[in-house]
Amino acid sequence: MIETKHLTKVFGNLTAVDDLNLFIKQGDIFGFIGPNGAGKTTTMRILVTLMEPTRGHAIIDGLDVSRNGQKVRRVIGYMPDFMGVYDDLKVFEYLEFFAAAFSIERSKRKSIVEGVLELTDLQSKKAATVDSLSRGMQQRLGLARVLIHDPKVLILDEPASGLDPRARIEIRELLRELKRMGKTIMISSHILSELEEICDHVGIIEHGQLVYSGTIEEIRPRLGIHTKVRVQVADNQEKAIELLSALPQIHQVQTNKNYISISFKEGENIDGLIARTLVNANLDVIAIQPEQIKLDDAFLQLTKGIVH
Amino acid sequence: MTMSIKNIWRIFSPFWLLGPIFDKELRVSSRRKRNYVLRFMYIALLSTILFFVWASIVHISGNNLFQASRMALIGQEIIMFIVWFQFCATQIITIIMLSTSISDEIYNKTLGLLMSTPINSFQIVMGKLLSKLLQLILLLVISLPLLAVVRIFGGVPWNFIISSLCLTLTTIIFIGTLSLFFSIFSHKAYVVIIETIITVIVIFVVVPFISIVLHEILDWDRIIHERTFIPAIFQANPYVQFFYNTDRLFSPNSRDAAHFFWYLNCGILAVASIVLIAISTILVRKVALRQATGQIYLSRKKKKRKKDSNVEYQESSTKIRKVKDPPVIWKELRTPMLGKHKKFAMVCIFLTLSLLIFIYWLCARERVLDDPDIHSVFVIAFLIIGTFFTIILTATGITTEKEARSWPILLMTTLDDRQILFGKYIGTIRRLIPVWILLFAHVIIFSLDVVINPLSVIQITILVLWIVTFLFCTGVYFSSCFKHTTTAVIVNFVFAATIWIFAPLLFFILDGFLHISGMQGFAEYYVDTNPFLHAVVIMGANTNTSASSYNWASFSANAFMSTAWMLACLAGYTFIGLIFAWRAKCRFRKNIF
Numbered sequence: 001m002i003e004t005k006h007l008t009k010v011f012g013n014l015t016a017v018d019d020l021n022l023f024i025k026q027g028d029i030f031g032f033i034g035p036n037g038a039g040k041t042t043t044m045r046i047l048v049t050l051m052e053p054t055r056g057h058a059i060i061d062g063l064d065v066s067r068n069g070q071k072v073r074r075v076i077g078y079m080p081d082f083m084g085v086y087d088d089l090k091v092f093e094y095l096e097f098f099a100a101a102f103s104i105e106r107s108k109r110k111s112i113v114e115g116v117l118e119l120t121d122l123q124s125k126k127a128a129t130v131d132s133l134s135r136g137m138q139q140r141l142g143l144a145r146v147l148i149h150d151p152k153v154l155i156l157d158e159p160a161s162g163l164d165p166r167a168r169i170e171i172r173e174l175l176r177e178l179k180r181m182g183k184t185i186m187i188s189s190h191i192l193s194e195l196e197e198i199c200d201h202v203g204i205i206e207h208g209q210l211v212y213s214g215t216i217e218e219i220r221p222r223l224g225i226h227t228k229v230r231v232q233v234a235d236n237q238e239k240a241i242e243l244l245s246a247l248p249q250i251h252q253v254q255t256n257k258n259y260i261s262i263s264f265k266e267g268e269n270i271d272g273l274i275a276r277t278l279v280n281a282n283l284d285v286i287a288i289q290p291e292q293i294k295l296d297d298a299f300l301q302l303t304k305g306i307v308h
Numbered sequence: 309m310t311m312s313i314k315n316i317w318r319i320f321s322p323f324w325l326l327g328p329i330f331d332k333e334l335r336v337s338s339r340r341k342r343n344y345v346l347r348f349m350y351i352a353l354l355s356t357i358l359f360f361v362w363a364s365i366v367h368i369s370g371n372n373l374f375q376a377s378r379m380a381l382i383g384q385e386i387i388m389f390i391v392w393f394q395f396c397a398t399q400i401i402t403i404i405m406l407s408t409s410i411s412d413e414i415y416n417k418t419l420g421l422l423m424s425t426p427i428n429s430f431q432i433v434m435g436k437l438l439s440k441l442l443q444l445i446l447l448l449v450i451s452l453p454l455l456a457v458v459r460i461f462g463g464v465p466w467n468f469i470i471s472s473l474c475l476t477l478t479t480i481i482f483i484g485t486l487s488l489f490f491s492i493f494s495h496k497a498y499v500v501i502i503e504t505i506i507t508v509i510v511i512f513v514v515v516p517f518i519s520i521v522l523h524e525i526l527d528w529d530r531i532i533h534e535r536t537f538i539p540a541i542f543q544a545n546p547y548v549q550f551f552y553n554t555d556r557l558f559s560p561n562s563r564d565a566a567h568f569f570w571y572l573n574c575g576i577l578a579v580a581s582i583v584l585i586a587i588s589t590i591l592v593r594k595v596a597l598r599q600a601t602g603q604i605y606l607s608r609k610k611k612k613r614k615k616d617s618n619v620e621y622q623e624s625s626t627k628i629r630k631v632k633d634p635p636v637i638w639k640e641l642r643t644p645m646l647g648k649h650k651k652f653a654m655v656c657i658f659l660t661l662s663l664l665i666f667i668y669w670l671c672a673r674e675r676v677l678d679d680p681d682i683h684s685v686f687v688i689a690f691l692i693i694g695t696f697f698t699i700i701l702t703a704t705g706i707t708t709e710k711e712a713r714s715w716p717i718l719l720m721t722t723l724d725d726r727q728i729l730f731g732k733y734i735g736t737i738r739r740l741i742p743v744w745i746l747l748f749a750h751v752i753i754f755s756l757d758v759v760i761n762p763l764s765v766i767q768i769t770i771l772v773l774w775i776v777t778f779l780f781c782t783g784v785y786f787s788s789c790f791k792h793t794t795t796a797v798i799v800n801f802v803f804a805a806t807i808w809i810f811a812p813l814l815f816f817i818l819d820g821f822l823h824i825s826g827m828q829g830f831a832e833y834y835v836d837t838n839p840f841l842h843a844v845v846i847m848g849a850n851t852n853t854s855a856s857s858y859n860w861a862s863f864s865a866n867a868f869m870s871t872a873w874m875l876a877c878l879a880g881y882t883f884i885g886l887i888f889a890w891r892a893k894c895r896f897r898k899n900i901f
Binding site: 045048049050070073074078080082083084085086087088089090092093096097098099100101102103106109126127145149 | 627628636
């Protein structure tokens with residue numbers, strides 16, 4: 001659905017996007033991650049036809065964005081990292097204005113606006129002026145605006161930035177709902193743990209170059225991040241540590257107050273190994289729980305954190 | 309006691325005043341390209357004017373002895389031009405430089421931040437003011453060697469140079485404080501610039517004018533004699549003071565000039581500046597504290613409105629308007645005519661109309677409404693007002709969207725660039741109607757009264773149509789080129805002034821000195837495309853009830869030929885305007901962030 005081929009954008013001496021190759025399947029939620037100034041926003045602006053690439057191509061729904069700006073704008077909804085407001089418009093008028101701007105038939109506009117207001121839970125605010133809304137409400141209004149013409153692709157630049165935890169959860173739920181509706185979503189964020197919960201794929205970008213693209217599960221072997229499990233025993237934790245440390249498949253054993261964290265060497269088969277070892281040693285095992293790889297770990301490992 | 313003396317000393321200590329704000333302002337201004345451009349333009353303009361003044365004075369033929377005898381006069385005239393140039397140019401630069409002094413801090417939310425430091429509002433105001441003044445003084449200092457050199461020619465007393473510099477300095481301090489004061493209320497520099505200019509006009513032109521008229525009408529001569537009243541009214545007026553100061557240079561025994569004391573004017577302006585600084589300090593403190601405590605609203609009323617916002621949402625639910633096609637035109641037409649500050653706008657309109665009625669009443673009382681010249685003055689005045697607002701409003705179309713960050717969102721829709729452009733044009737026309745209505749009202753009313761020929765209504769319509777269309781196109785082009793409204797407005801102003809004021813002057817000056825063949829004819833044809841000349845010619849021919857000859861700069865013609873020429877100008881300006889509009893359209897999607 002979204003594809004970039006050798007996409008490059010140069011500003012004077014600065015290469016903001018450098019030979020970027022991306023592929024996002026239809027119906028996927030793609031998390032676009034990178035440190036500040038990595039080139040995420042520039043890539044998104046090229047994809048939404050607001051910027052011309054210096055080199056390369058960006059294709060959305062089979063359309064080259066540089067050549068088919070008008071057609072591309074019909075299939076995408078873009079929410080920038082800022083809220084552009086018209087001071088004196090009310091929420092309903094604001095959405096109806098964009099419905100008209102997308103040439104939606106006049107007879108259908110009201111029901112469509114009501115629909116997106118319901119989806120984004122903004123019905124109670126429809127008579128409020130746009131600039132009087134709180135940050136969270138404005139973000140929701142931004143989402144409502146991008147949905148007004150029912151686009152196939154949503155490109156959202158840090159939609160959860162500056163929001164309180166409740167609003168972030170609400171936005172996340174909304175994105176899940178949109179995925180269920182079959183939308184392809186490209187989302188950038190600095191709140192990596194949130195992307196982890198909703199994204200099918202992630203792309204990590206630094207210095208304008210894609211340093212990783214794939215599923216979160218695929219990151220682990222690619223980076224040599226070891227599989228971890230968390231073990232809890234009823235008593236004699238020291239003996240358990242001693243036994244587990246002696247196993248050749250185990251890379252590292254870390255002790256915590258209530259549990260032992262164990263990381264395995266890459267490619268080792270771990271099924272039942274820990275349980276067998278501890279039970280054979282007459283230790284009472286309370287729990288053996290796999291630890292999930294955190295996107296933050298992958299991000300830190302992949303990026304050097306150098307800002308342009 | 310010792311503590312309070314120490315505190316007073318600390319406040320007025322130059323080290324305390326020239327604190328971190330002053331330091332920061334100087335650092336920032338040294339990094340801004342526009343300040344260097346401004347200095348270059350100042351020097352370039354001063355040198356050019358000086359060259360032409362020199363050339364015009366020494367151009368007179370004669371032997372060496374005659375030329376040498378004229379040196380003192382040459383010295384006087386050159387110095388007069390330099391001090392007048394300094395006086396006018398530094399005022400314009402002051403207004404521009406201080407127009408964003410406080411608003412930048414408010415807009416970037418750094419004012420509240422400063423309040424959490426030991427810096428106080430007085431230091432903020434003084435730091436801003438002094439840093440800019442230092443740069444302006446630098447401009448004055450640049451031309452000091454010129455003044456010194458020319459003084460060697462003789463005939464120019466030191467007293468004149470000192471008094472001129474003092475008058476210039478106190479005037480720029482007063483105008484600078486005024487600009488800084490207005491920048492507390494508006495973050496748009498062009499609004500501050502206009503407010504400052506209008507205030508200066510009201511204080512130094514309108515108020516004295518009304519006072520003199522009232523003095524005459526109400527026969528105050530019995531209470532205070534005219535010879536005492538008029539100098540008293542103009543004692544605080546730096547422009548009149550400057551005029552008489554120059555007059556004193558050429559006629560030392562001038563009786564009129566004897567009533568004006570430049571040091572008194574300097575004192576009055578200094579006191580006025582101190583009062584304005586004190587008020588600004590209090591206001592800056594208020595705004596800063598509000599920002600520091602997270603209150604975004606300035607007035608209690610707005611705060612209350614925010615408090616009752618939930619009620620407002622329910623109450624105003626019926627007020628939602630239906631969006632009509634095309635949406636850009638709908639949005640432009642929906643924008644309130646009087647802006648956000650309706651009451652303030654209403655007061656301004658009321659005062660303007662009152663002033664107009666007063667002037668018309670005065671003209672009727674003096675029985676001059678039948679005088680053709682008075683109608684030319686009215687039409688020219690209304691044309692200048694209309695053109696002034698057209699230049700401003702046309703250049704705000706895109707930049708205000710860029711500043712509100714709604715421009716990329718609008719471009720992300722499937723709206724055609726032409727639809728956006730047309731919507732903006734309609735919106736601009738609608739906002740300009742109240743401005744141009746003054747001109748049309750005057751011409752229509754007096755043509756009904758058979759004082760002006762009705763044909764002038766058509767001709768004025770043609771004129772206004774091409775002025776608005778042309779300026780809209782240039783305005784929208786500059787608006788697409790720049791990120792800030794103020795830059796677009798200033799560039800549109802400079803552009804209009806260049807083609808309609810500076811270029812004709814340059815052509816005539818070149819013709820006067822270089823005698824290039826065909827230059828005079830070209831200059832005359834060029835001036836015939838000038839909108840102000842159009843107004844003069846139209847009124848000159850149409851104020852005698854029956855249309856008489858139209859005296860253009862390069863030819864004389866009848867009504868039919870002149871109307872044809874006006875239509876040709878309309879076509880020409882529209883064509884050039886369309887090129888600008890096309891370039892603007894090409895630039896729509898460039899430089900949008």
